[in-house]
Amino acid sequence: VINDSLGHPVGDELLVSISRRLQHRIRTGDTFARLGGDEFVVVMEALREPTDAASLAASLAEQLAEPFTTAEGAILYVSVSIGISLFPDNGQDAASLIRNADAAMYHAKEGGRGTYRFYTTSLTDAVNLRLELDTRLRGALEREEFILQYQAKYDPNGRITGAEALVRWQPSDRAMVPPNQFIPVAEDTGLIIPLGEWVLREACREARRWLDEGLGRLTVAVNVSNVQFRSRHLVDRVREILGETRLPPELLEIEITESAIMEPVQDAVLHLDGLRSLGVQLALDDFGTGYSSLAALKRLPLQVLKVDQSFVRGLPEDKSDEQIVRTIVTMAQNLGLTTTAEGVETPAQLSLLRSIGCNAFQGYLMAR
Numbered sequence: 001v002i003n004d005s006l007g008h009p010v011g012d013e014l015l016v017s018i019s020r021r022l023q024h025r026i027r028t029g030d031t032f033a034r035l036g037g038d039e040f041v042v043v044m045e046a047l048r049e050p051t052d053a054a055s056l057a058a059s060l061a062e063q064l065a066e067p068f069t070t071a072e073g074a075i076l077y078v079s080v081s082i083g084i085s086l087f088p089d090n091g092q093d094a095a096s097l098i099r100n101a102d103a104a105m106y107h108a109k110e111g112g113r114g115t116y117r118f119y120t121t122s123l124t125d126a127v128n129l130r131l132e133l134d135t136r137l138r139g140a141l142e143r144e145e146f147i148l149q150y151q152a153k154y155d156p157n158g159r160i161t162g163a164e165a166l167v168r169w170q171p172s173d174r175a176m177v178p179p180n181q182f183i184p185v186a187e188d189t190g191l192i193i194p195l196g197e198w199v200l201r202e203a204c205r206e207a208r209r210w211l212d213e214g215l216g217r218l219t220v221a222v223n224v225s226n227v228q229f230r231s232r233h234l235v236d237r238v239r240e241i242l243g244e245t246r247l248p249p250e251l252l253e254i255e256i257t258e259s260a261i262m263e264p265v266q267d268a269v270l271h272l273d274g275l276r277s278l279g280v281q282l283a284l285d286d287f288g289t290g291y292s293s294l295a296a297l298k299r300l301p302l303q304v305l306k307v308d309q310s311f312v313r314g315l316p317e318d319k320s321d322e323q324i325v326r327t328i329v330t331m332a333q334n335l336g337l338t339t340t341a342e343g344v345e346t347p348a349q350l351s352l353l354r355s356i357g358c359n360a361f362q363g364y365l366m367a368r
C-alpha cells in the first residue's frame with residue numbers, strides 16, 4: 001500500500017527505519033536480516049527456553065507500535081505478525097525452519113495483527129500461559145494472594161517438633177497454582193526476592209505465635225530459593241526479621257537446595273556462615289537428588305540433611321532405596337548432622353526409617 005500510494009523510495013526508507021528500530025532489540029550475537037519484501041528474520045542462538053523467543057517477539061512488536069515519520073513528514077503506521085519455529089523440534093535446517101516460521105506467521109496474521117505464534121499451537125498456548133502467569137504473579141504479592149501452609153515434623157516418638165512452611169498461591173479468581181509452576185517464574189522475574197522475604201517474615205511470625213501460645217519450642221523451616229540464597233542481603237534480612245518477630249534464632253531452620261551450594265562453594269560457605277552466626281539452623285533440602293560434592297558437604301556449616309522423598313517412596317520394598325537412605329543417615333551421623341525424612345506416607349516407611357535412625361519425619365502419614 002505504501003509503495004503504491006507514496007512510491008517505492010518511501011517504502012524503502014520505511015524498511016530502513018524499521019530495521020534500525022528493531023536492531024536495538026536484538027540480542028548481541030543474534031542474527032537479524034531482511035529476507036525480501038517486508039519480511040525479516042531473526043535467528044536467536046542459544047535459546048534458554050521458548051519463552052525467550054516469545055518475549056523478543058513481543059518486544060519487537062512493541063517497537064513497531066509507534067508510527068514512523070518519513071523525511072518528507074508523512075506519518076506511517078505499520079503492524080507486525082511474527083511466526084516462531086524452534087530448532088530442532090520444528091526443523092533441522094534453515095529452509096525448513098524458515099518455512100515453518102512462515103506458516104506460524106500466517107497463523108499470527110489470522111490471530112490479528114501485532115501478535116506472534118509458534119509453529120505448534122500447543123507451544124503457543126504454553127508460552128502464553130507462562131507469560132500470563134508472569135503478569136498475574138507480579139501483582140499477587142500486593143493483592144495478598146500468597147498463603148503459607150505448614151507441614152508438621154515429628155520426632156521418633158511421634159511428638160511434633162516443628163513444621164515446614166510451604167508457600168501457596170491462591171489467586172482470588174481462580175484455582176490454586178502449584179509452586180512448581182509459579183516458583184520458576186518468580187525466580188526468573190526476580191519476584192522471588194520480595195516473595196521470599198514475605199515467606200520468611202510470615203513463618204517467623206507464626207512460629208513466635210506458637211511459642212506465645214504455649215505450644216512449646218517448635219521450629220519453623222523455611223525454604224530459600226537459590227536466587228534468594230545468592231543475594232547479598234539474605235543474612236541482613238534474616239537478622240532484621242528475627243529481630244522484628246522476636247523469634248529465637250534457633251527456632252528458625254533455613255532449607256537450601258543442593259544446587260545452591262554448588263557454585264562456587266566458597267560463596268556458599270560464606271553465606272551459610274553468615275546465617276549460622278545468627279544462630280539459625282541450616283538444612284540441606286532434597287538431599288541426594290542433586291550433585292552434592294561430599295567435599296563441599298564437609299565444609300558447610302549444616303545441621304540437617306533432608307532425605308528426599310524420591311528415596312522414601314520406594315520403601316520398604318526397594319532395597320536400593322533402603323541402602324541409599326541407610327548410607328545417607330550413616331554419613332550424616334558421622335558428619336554430626338541430623339536427618340529428616342520427607343514424604344513419609346505409610347506406617348511401613350515410618351518404622352523402617354525409624355529403625356534406620358532418621359531423627360525426624362514429615363509426610364502425609366502423620367500430617368498433610
Ligand code: MG
Pocket residue numbers: 164223255285
Ligand atoms: Mg523443603
Ligand code: MG
Pocket residue numbers: 285286306342
Ligand atoms: Mg524437600
